[in-house]
Amino acid sequence: MVTAVFLGLVGYFLGGVLPLPIIDGESRAFYAVLGILLGLLMFARFSSWVAHSVVTLATTAAVWLASEVAKQVSRATSRGLTLLPGARHEGNEPKFFGAYILDTSSIIDGRILEVAGAGFLLGLVLVPGFVLKELQQVADSSDAIKRARGRRGFEIIDHLKKIKGVKLDIWEGPLSQLHAGEAVDDALIALGKSIKGKIITCDFNLNRVAKLKGVTVLNINELSNALKALPVPGEKLKIKLVSEGKDRGQGVGYLGDGTMVVVKDAADSLGQDLEVEVTKVLQGPAGRMVFGKRVE
Secondary structure (H helix, E strand, O other), X not given: OHHHHHHHHHHHHHHHHOOOOOOOHHHHHHHHHHHHHHHHHHHXXXXXXXXXXXXXXXXXXHHHHHHHHHHHHHHHHHOOOOOOOOOOOHHHOHHHOOOEEEOHHHHHHOHHHHHHHOOXXXXXXXXXXXXXXXXXXXXXXXXXXXXXXXXHHHHHHHHHHOOOOEEEEEEOOOOOOOOOOOOHHHHHHHHHHHHOOEEEEOOHHHHHHHHHOOOEEEEHHHHHHHHXXXXXXXXXXXXXXXXXXXXXXXXXEEOOOOOEEEEEOOHHHOOOEEEEEEEEEEEEOOEEEEEEEEOO
């Protein structure tokens, strides 16, 4: 509209300024009207282009926004969440809060059965669907040892169901299946967060990552190390040396609980029972290690 008025004024002005004999008052009016008409025509085309551009941008933005909302809703639903006010999903019900969650390593290890049998594991214990699937893959392995461990894992689950005070459930609720490209450890951590559960594992890396992400972890190896009797310097032990140590002259043996004992200047006594005096005990991430010397 501003363009139309401007061109009308230009036409009127030029009609009065140009020194042409044919330009009179009527001609000036004609040029003014012509300028206004040209301005209106340009304004109409410009307005049409603006309107078309705005509609195109708005449509594109609406399609993109709808797509993003659909993705977020899909992800939330797959994670056991809901966007409806007041709605609750099975996975978030209080009866699942604080449950124990078994991973594949803890099942295959087998010591969890002894822990539960001794009364140290009471309450709800969950075995997620993706853990069962991973256990099935181990049981179907072409390696005979892995296959035996996998099958033993299923036996452990059956025995856990029969222990008094343990309520074992196969978790088929939210987060029970892996998404494309998702690792088992990531799914365990997500489930632990969702129900504020405690993951039971023998996996050192899962133990570290889960703790960093605020999920409670019960490591069976740490429990086992904590329960081992701790020898003290000066105490005498009797062990059988079975291999050489890393350093020259060292002999290595093991206590009944699996603790490694490194004996100085004992490599010549491999295969023999030897009385050893403890000199020091070290605690590392993999467990305790005892150092000693032979008793003369």
